[in-house]
Amino acid sequence: MKTSAEREGQEPDIPNDSNINLGIWIFLLTEAMLFGALILCYSVMRILHPAAFNTASHLLDWKAGTLNTAILLFSSFCMAVAVRASGKGKSKGTSVLLLVSASLGILFLAVKGMEYHSEWLKYLFPNDEFTFAGPDSAFVKLFFNAYFILTGLHAIHLTFGILWLSGLGIASWVSPQFHRRYPNAIDCAGLYWHFVDIVWVFLFPLLYLVGGS
Amino acid sequence: MNPSPMQTDYLNIETSLKSWLLTRDHKRIAWLYLGAVLFFFVIGAIAAAMFRIELLTPKGDFFSPDFYNRLFTIHGIVMVWFFLVPVIPATLGNFLLPLMIGSKDLAFPTLNLVSWYVFVVGGLFTIWTVAAGGVDTGWTFYTPFSSVYSNSNTLTAATGIFITGFSSIMTGINFIATIHRMRAPGMSWLRLPVFVWTLYSTSLIFILATPVLSTVLILLFLETQFGMGFFNPVLGGDPLLFQHLFWFYSHPAVYIMVLPAMGIVSEIVPQFARNKIFGYRFIVGATLAIAVIGFLVWGHHMFVSGQSLYSNMIFSFLSFVVGVPSAIKVFNWTATLYRGSISFEAPMIYALGFIFLFTIGGMSGLFLATLSIDVHVHDTYFVVAHFHYIMVGGSILALLGGVHYWFPKVTGRLYPERLAQGSAWLIIAGFNFTFFPQFILGYMGMPRRYQSYPDRFQTLNVLSSAGAFILAVGYLLPFLYLTWSLFKGAKSGPNPWNSDGLEWQTSSPPIKENFAHAVTYGFRYLTEEAKSNGVET
Numbered sequence: 118m119k120t121s122a123e124r125e126g127q128e129p130d131i132p133n134d135s136n137i138n139l140g141i142w143i144f145l146l147t148e149a150m151l152f153g154a155l156i157l158c159y160s161v162m163r164i165l166h167p168a169a170f171n172t173a174s175h176l177l178d179w180k181a182g183t184l185n186t187a188i189l190l191f192s193s194f195c196m197a198v199a200v201r202a203s204g205k206g207k208s209k210g211t212s213v214l215l216l217v218s219a220s221l222g223i224l225f226l227a228v229k230g231m232e233y234h235s236e237w238l239k240y241l242f243p244n245d246e247f248t249f250a251g252p253d254s255a256f257v258k259l260f261f262n263a264y265f266i267l268t269g270l271h272a273i274h275l276t277f278g279i280l281w282l283s284g285l286g287i288a289s290w291v292s293p294q295f296h297r298r299y300p301n302a303i304d305c306a307g308l309y310w311h312f313v314d315i316v317w318v319f320l321f322p323l324l325y326l327v328g329g330s
Numbered sequence: 331m332n333p334s335p336m337q338t339d340y341l342n343i344e345t346s347l348k349s350w351l352l353t354r355d356h357k358r359i360a361w362l363y364l365g366a367v368l369f370f371f372v373i374g375a376i377a378a379a380m381f382r383i384e385l386l387t388p389k390g391d392f393f394s395p396d397f398y399n400r401l402f403t404i405h406g407i408v409m410v411w412f413f414l415v416p417v418i419p420a421t422l423g424n425f426l427l428p429l430m431i432g433s434k435d436l437a438f439p440t441l442n443l444v445s446w447y448v449f450v451v452g453g454l455f456t457i458w459t460v461a462a463g464g465v466d467t468g469w470t471f472y473t474p475f476s477s478v479y480s481n482s483n484t485l486t487a488a489t490g491i492f493i494t495g496f497s498s499i500m501t502g503i504n505f506i507a508t509i510h511r512m513r514a515p516g517m518s519w520l521r522l523p524v525f526v527w528t529l530y531s532t533s534l535i536f537i538l539a540t541p542v543l544s545t546v547l548i549l550l551f552l553e554t555q556f557g558m559g560f561f562n563p564v565l566g567g568d569p570l571l572f573q574h575l576f577w578f579y580s581h582p583a584v585y586i587m588v589l590p591a592m593g594i595v596s597e598i599v600p601q602f603a604r605n606k607i608f609g610y611r612f613i614v615g616a617t618l619a620i621a622v623i624g625f626l627v628w629g630h631h632m633f634v635s636g637q638s639l640y641s642n643m644i645f646s647f648l649s650f651v652v653g654v655p656s657a658i659k660v661f662n663w664t665a666t667l668y669r670g671s672i673s674f675e676a677p678m679i680y681a682l683g684f685i686f687l688f689t690i691g692g693m694s695g696l697f698l699a700t701l702s703i704d705v706h707v708h709d710t711y712f713v714v715a716h717f718h719y720i721m722v723g724g725s726i727l728a729l730l731g732g733v734h735y736w737f738p739k740v741t742g743r744l745y746p747e748r749l750a751q752g753s754a755w756l757i758i759a760g761f762n763f764t765f766f767p768q769f770i771l772g773y774m775g776m777p778r779r780y781q782s783y784p785d786r787f788q789t790l791n792v793l794s795s796a797g798a799f800i801l802a803v804g805y806l807l808p809f810l811y812l813t814w815s816l817f818k819g820a821k822s823g824p825n826p827w828n829s830d831g832l833e834w835q836t837s838s839p840p841i842k843e844n845f846a847h848a849v850t851y852g853f854r855y856l857t858e859e860a861k862s863n864g865v866e867t
Contacts, residue, residue, distance in 0.1 A: 136437040136511050143503045147541045154545035154575060158560050161571055169566075243558060259566040262558040266549075 141305045145312045148274075152316050155270065159263040159323065162256075169256030173249075174328035176241060176257075177264070181232050182325040185225050186317065192221035193314045196282075196307050203303040208293045211303060215286035218310065222279040229272060236261075264324055271320060274313045281306050339742065339839040354439035355842060357740075360425035362446050363416060366453060370412035373460065375802070377405040381781075382764075382798040385791050390781040398781035399466040400482065404459075406469025411491050412453055414725055415583060418590035419501055419536075420449075422732050423529045425740060427505060429833035429840060430523045432514025432849030437507035445500035448493060455490030459483045468779060470580070473561035473572045477553045485554060492547045495540045498586075502536030505529050514832075514849040520614070523831060524607065527614050528593030531621035535582045535589075538625070543579035546572060570635060577628035585624040587721055588688075589617060591728030592659055595681045598735050599663050601829055602678035603670030609662045616655035616662075623652040633704045642701055649699035656692050660685060676750035680731030683758045687723025691716060694769065709779075712772025715765045723761055730757070730808060737812065738826045742839040743819030749811050757804035763797025 163170045199214035233242075240248040243261045251257070285306055289295045296303070340357045350358055381401045384392050393401065424442065428435050436442050459465060465487045467476040476484050509522070509530050522530075550572070552558040559565025561572040600607040607613065629637060629645030663685050672678070694716040697703050707713065737745050767790040772778075776787050783791065825834040836845045 136507050139510055140438060140441075140503050140507045143506050143537055144499075147499050147503075147537045150538055151541035151545055154542040154578075155549075158545075158549065158571060158575070161568060162560065162566070165568060166566060244556065256566045259559070262552075262560065266552065266558065 138301050166256040169253035171328045173257040173260035179325045186321050188225045189314045192218045196310045200307045208289050212286045212290035215282050219279045219282040340842045360421045363420040367417045370408050374408035377401045382795040386795050388785050395781050400464030403465045414587040433512035436504050438504050445497040449497035452490045452494030459486040473569050488547045498536045498540045502533035505533040524596035525593035527617050528589045531617045532589045539579045539582040546575040577631045581628040582624045587725045591725040594728040594732035598677045598681040603667050603672050605670035608665035616658040619655040634708050677731045677735035679754040680727045684727045691719030710772035711768040711776050714778050715768035718765045738822035739838050744822045745815045753807035760800030760804045767793045
């Protein structure tokens, strides 16, 4: 057993950064509950109106969705490598990888934006001008409510992540001391980035693939 | 304040307004929170006073029915989200948590300050709501009334609650990280004061339940503004879904209000019975059990909403189950009194009052968890009486007990003991006068939320209103004498209760850094064996 003097000598003050790491984990728990509740609402609506949700799901562009899934997964991979690189103190490499991850995020948003645009042109955006010729158009509209809320909230989170990663990428390029001073900064951003990706991994099948072939 | 030149503490180290508004010191942020929640308490209390006056007579004489609706809605919204939910964690919890675990501050001091500002912004929306004429939906915002029919200020009210939710989440993250990472060496999990355990459980509810409320408020907003109907049957939605999601937050929120109160009582009772707390591990286990099971009982608010019979049975069963850990706590407090050397200072009167009233509130909760009885008394004054026994008789009594108990810690001064004992009895008496008649009224069939009622209910309603007046005087007294004591009270010395709690092992009021020397171990709950071995680390 250690004496108190040894303990004091070892940890005069617990460094703040490990606190932040734990804080991010807890924060992600609240985020999971936020998205979880929304996904629950979507699921309830789908159980109430299965046929309409099938039809509506087919109106989405599953190719664009698949492309976006691939983009995000690849960006997650880059992020994971960035965390490793930062742990080894390679600041330039980390910086490049962070900026690549952020750019892939932007690419995702661009594809998503094009999808939104084409849905807008097809009058599928759930405002007063929404039109769907088939049966159950009210329920199809409900699907698009859920679709725009879920993907919209995800896009907001992704935008925040892009800003975060870009900031870190620039900081790590400019200052080689950055990693020593904030050893957990990249880790925390990584946790958040992976979380946002995982949310998409849930959204993609729920929204795009439920209709079956 | 009259500091001697050699003593500086967290209060007199800096005195400018800026040093208060930009402070990162958890002790000062606790004061900021106290100011904010007291302000809202006054708003909620005024609303309550107004409708209690209206209820003196069977006919509606003072206010229009619509205005009456707005009164009880504001009372509910303000008291739940802007008083009861934050009050104990953000004031006493904020102040005491680092002191109790031997830390300099919370894990994220800046986040703590930010959470206060977020709370204030949410509060401003609520003030805006009140100034613009209030809301008439009841604090529960049930759809489709709130989303389709109500033409009052639903959106500003919901926005205020939405924003305040972030402040709860920030506090929750901060407390959990603090308890995990900032404990002094030797302060192991099973040496933590019970109050810290209750703050931990409360924080779990903060972080897991609040986001669901955020979701439901976002969806309510989108439905009202953009016709994105998840809750409107015309648009394909389901109004019951709103109730499920709302109560998924709002039932655990009850435990947010009462768990820290239980923690305070678990500190006060052993102190004034001069006894070790009985069954520490069971109390800790019961605390966590309440937090977990509390998430699974929300459906008991919806027994008559048309949810399936099987749901009703399961929720009824689980509601009985959640009564078990609560009962364990009551038995433990009682057993702590056994063969203790009990004295009846004001905090102890409040704590014993809590045990008594909480037991009544809890037992009546079991009535309500019984399906057949709930069908009879649903939405009557029986329910109103039940949850006021928990929230006022429970939370507010414990809060006042805690405020008196730690007053010397926070201010370094003593409060007038006799006066405090007198007002404690006054509050307990006034409370029972106000709410016990409501049990009878509810059982006789008087529905809640109506401005007028049949003549035969008048006697009990007059009793209730008279009790509310006594209660108001009871609240006013501590406010006055505590304010007086803050400036003029006798010096208390660092540890007037002769407590062995870690928070008392530093000066009162504490210095800015809390402890002058590094703290190395927790004093409480050491086993006798460890004590006899002289274990210090």
